[in-house]
Amino acid sequence: MTDATPATQRFRGDSSILRRSFSSRTSPLRLARPVRDPAVEKAGQNKETEMPDRERARDWVRRAACLLASVVGAYYITWRLxxxxxxxxxxxxxxxWVAETFGLVSSLLFFYTVWDTRSRRPAPAPRDGLRVDIFVPTYNEPMWMVRRTILGALAVTYPHETYLLDDGRRPEAEALARELWCRYIARPSNEGAKAGNLNYAMRQSSGDFIAIFDTDHVPMPEFLDRTLGYFENERLAFVQSPQEYYNVDSFQHHTDRKNRRTWHEQSLFYRVIQPGKDRWNSAFFCGSCGVMRRTALDDVGGFATETITEDMHTSMRMHARGWRSAYHGEVLALGLAAQTAAPYHLQRLRWGQGTMQVMRREGPFGARGLTLHQRINYFASALHYFDGLQRLVLYMAAPLCVATGVLPIRGANLAFVVRLLAYYGASMVAFRLAGRGYGKFLATERFHMIRFFTYMRACTGLVARRKLRFKVSPKAAPGSADRRTMLPIIAVCLYVALCVVGGTVRLALGHDDNLPAFWINLAFSTWAAYLVAAALYATVRTTDFRQTPRAHAGLPIHWVTGRQTGIGVLVDVSERGAAVLLPHGSSPRGSVSFQLEWPGQSLAAEGVVRRWTNVEQGILLGLEWPEAEGDDAIVLARLAGELTARHYLLTFDRPWDRLGLLQLRRGHRRSARRRSLHI
Structure with missing residues (x-):
């Protein structure tokens, strides 16, 4: 401890992470991956010839579904015209009709991209002696977040140098870098935002390879061991890995804790679309959780500073110069997703506007050197942001028909309904199968409603000549939903309601002589109303009033309060507090101290009781303490990082939908369902 006063003696633990040589440290994070079972491996070897055939058969089923949906869609759109x-x-x-055609084109591009998503062969072990730098750019993120990421970077086992790139020029960030023995770089200005920060750091460093982690992404120790081997190909510019998030209760997540499943809005992109792009040498760098070759960056003049999406822009330039890319599908870092609606919309707006800037400046069809497949894949990524305009037309069409009786379709009869259902039915089946366990139709449609106006705003970047500002999304900002993010959804709600009321009055007065068309459009209006309700509920229910996210623990502790003592459970923990479960009959007063012993970690802490809840398993207490500093903060940050990775990888790192994987039978079945504690 740096201070011996009673006020600071709240935490005691193993702070050996302060050793200067981090490259040789063994981290308990390695326990996060399932332990190999020799019996299971032997069984797998016996089926090594069977499984490829079975997987190939599944792929052909998916492709047949995609081809059928494409043919039916082309027929429907042609018939409509x-x-x-x-x-x-x-x-x-x-x-x-244009909106429907846009949907068909988007589906065709999606089917083309994910036609083959077979994973790459694992890279060989990297050779010794590679010079590697890890960059952690930061601007205004809280120190607990910076600390977790720096500790994760220092724990990466392959020898490297870790740099904290502080564009906020904060004394506390410099002090943290000095405390953790990592290098600190602060440039005199903020020109070029994140890209400028990275370019400045490149001039102050010398590594042949540069791994980049945003401040909200914590790497795992084996990150470089799993990715550097790809660079045996001397024309490989970068390796990208998935961006997964440990706060599975965030705004962009849909989590089923009972069945240990989670899905987030970017799951389909990182688990299916990026592997599909990789087949066409079109996977692009996503700003974090990737490794770049310095010579490739030098070849394109460093990170692109002309747009606010430097990652995609730089990737396109590298591909245009003939460099190759690789996508490694294994989760090697865990991040913090936007917890509420406001930072979610801010982040999507920046991505969309930056993509429009790239399209205006170079574009997939204007950049020389790209292959045809690369042009198609970059075009598909850019087209995604025009989805907002299409959705607006679709949300308005059916209610307008109900209210006015004006029909965009001649002869809305049974023949039209049959063709419509065939088209949408084939498309939904193909989407689910091509999504390979990550294609959730209802959740995807809900997010279409949530973000349609944000994407419409993003499209202005295609014509806007003013310089756009790089705005950092505050992912850890506590609070409730920003009501302004709901205004576009509320506007759609009022529009649908007024149209339905007007149409009902018109029907009652006998002014509608096409009843089939009225009821068909009323059904589509009801669907729009459902999406409105789902989007509003998702926005309102996602609140977060904690200053730091908790890490799930589920570990035994020995607790003391007053004259009582006993054995309990540490439910979760962070740098500012914890939740503990005590047996029924306990009478905690004022504060509770507890001690945890876990392989590789020990912790003794004391907190003030802020919440008391009787649950089936016992008494659930919410403890709070002042944000830790110094050695205490390192102990808690290290423990939180290790518990977070272990919990996510063992609980949630699997596809959501078995039907989408065409796995209709369970591989095993538990004898009894586990009981869970809901807090």
Whole structure:
């Protein structure tokens, strides 16, 4: 302890992480990965010829579904144009047909991208002696977050240098770097935002390879061991790995704790789309959790500073110069997702506007040197942000038909309904199968409603000539939902409600002589109303009033309060507090102290009781203490990082949907369902 006063003697633990030589340290994070079972490995070897055949058969089922959906979709769109356009209402019919055509084109590009997502062969072990730098750029993130990421970077086992790139020029960040024995770089200005920060650090460092982690992503010790081997290919520019998030209760997550499943809005991109792009040498760097070759960066003039999406822009330039890329599908870092709606929208707006800037400046069809496959894949990524305009048309069409009786379709009869259902049915089945366990239709549609207006705003970046500011999304900002993010959804809600009321009155007065069309459009209006309700509920229910996210523990402790003592459970822990479970009959007063013993870690702490809840398993206490500093903060940050990785990898690192994987039978079945504690 740096201070012996009673006020600071709240935490005691193993702070050996302060040793200067981090490259040789063995971290308990390695326990996060399942232990190999020789019996299971032997059984797997016996089936090594069977499994590839089975997986190939599944791939052909997926491809058949994609081909069928494509043919049915092309037939439907062609039929709509030639035989069903209402020429008396072209102002309405043409925009709706364009919106439907946009949906078909997006589906075709998706099927093309994910046609083959077979993972790469694991890279060989990297040779010794490679010079590697790890960059952690920061601006205004809280110190607990910076500390967790720096500790994770220092714990990476392959020898390297760790740099904290502080664009906020904060004395506390410099002090933290000095305390943790990592290098500190602060430039005199903020020109070029994150890209400028990285370029400045490149001039102050000398590593042949540069690993980059945003401040909210904590790398695992084996990160470099699993990725550096790909660089045996001397034309490989970068390796990207998935970005997964440990706060599975965030705004962008859908989590089923009972069945130990979680899905987030970017799951499909990182688990399916990026591997598909990798087949076409089109996977792009995503700003974090990747390794770059310095010579490749030098070849394109460093990180692109002309746009606010330096990652995609730099990747496109590297591909145009003939460099190759690799996507490693294993989770090697865990991040913090936007906990509430406001930072989620801010982040998506920046991504969308930056992509539009890239399209305006170079674009997939303007950049020389890209292959045809690369042009198609970059175009598909950019087209995604025009989804907001398409959704607006679709949300408005059916209610407008209900309210006015004006139809964009000539002859809305049974023949039209059959074709429509065939098209949407084939598309939904193909999406689920092509999603390989990550294609959640309802959740995806809910996020379409949530972000449609943000994507519409992002499209202005295609024509805006003013310089856009790089805004850092405050992922750890506590609070409730920002009501302003709900205004576009509320506007759609009011529009649908007024149209339905108006249409009902018109029907009651006998002014609608096409009842089938009325009921069909009322059904689509009801679907839009459902999406509105789901989007509003998701926005309102996601709140977070904790200053730091808790790490799930589930570990035994010995606790003391007053004259009582006993054995309990540490439910979760962070740098500012913990939740502990005590037996029924306990009477905690004021404060509770506890001691944890865990392989590789020990912790003794004391906190003030802020919450008391009787649950089935006992008494759940919420403890709080002042944010730790010095050695105490290192002990808690290290413990939180290790518990977070262990819990995520053993609990949630699996696809959500077995049907999408075409795995219709369970590989095993538990004899009894585990009981969970809900807090």
């Amino acid at each position: 030639l035989f069903s356009i209402n020429t008396d209402a072209l102002w309405f019919a043409i925009p709706l």
